[in-house]
Amino acid sequence: MWHLDEMFMSLRGEQYMRWRAVDEHGTELDVLLQKRRDKAAAKRFFRHVLRLAPVPRKIVTDPLSSYPAAKAEIPELAGVKHVFVKAAARVNNRAENSHQSTRRRERAMSRFGDPVRTQAFLSSFGPIRQQIALPRHCMMAQSHRAALKARLSAWYRWTVIETEECAY
Structure with a gap:
């Protein structure tokens, strides 16, 4: 099962979306930084995650319409059950809580600056943190x-x- 979530980040005064995939155990599968929040961005994120993780049984997301539109165009995800949750319902807490460690790191580093370096940091920070965190x-x-x-x-x-x- 994948829990997918996106979050706004400001880098050098521009808005970016941090897309994040977490499995049912809270293990971060992938992070992708993009400028957009549309179907093409969601499709790119799905393909990015599929390269690193096996196809899930179920996907849990918020009701962003980009997710089902992108999922419909990817053949590997055709038979995967898609569950929508309200942000206020806290059902997708697995993905929502996974942002906390990155937010703490962002504050400690006095914000992230360059989008390319931020993507590189976020891609490596999650797996390293999971190795050490207990x-x-x-x-x-x-x-x-x-x-x-x-x-x-x-x-x-x-x-x-x-x-x-x-x-x-």
Whole structure:
């Protein structure tokens, strides 16, 4: 199941749409930054997500008319059930809440600037954050610290190996 959502961002005074796909477990599938919110933009986003993730059983979106119009033109999504939810109903919270970590990062960085660099950052930030972030509400403090230490040490080993390979 995919939860799809879009959000307005202002980069250098221009409005951009950040399209985002999240699976049923809250794992970010893809992020795409575009200037438009029309059928062509939604179709491009669907194709972008389909390159990275398998075809879902169900798609959950807000009632933006671009989604069904674009979905109808993509053959892989012809048999996929499409569920519309109202923004006020909070049924699509999986996608809505996934914006929070990016908003925090945006504030810490004093806003994003360049659209190309923002797209590159958002594409890499989600998977890295998911590797390190843990479900704290499900863990005791001691086990949380141990799991975080293990994940961070694996991350450091991986990044050191990658940087050493690139140095040669």
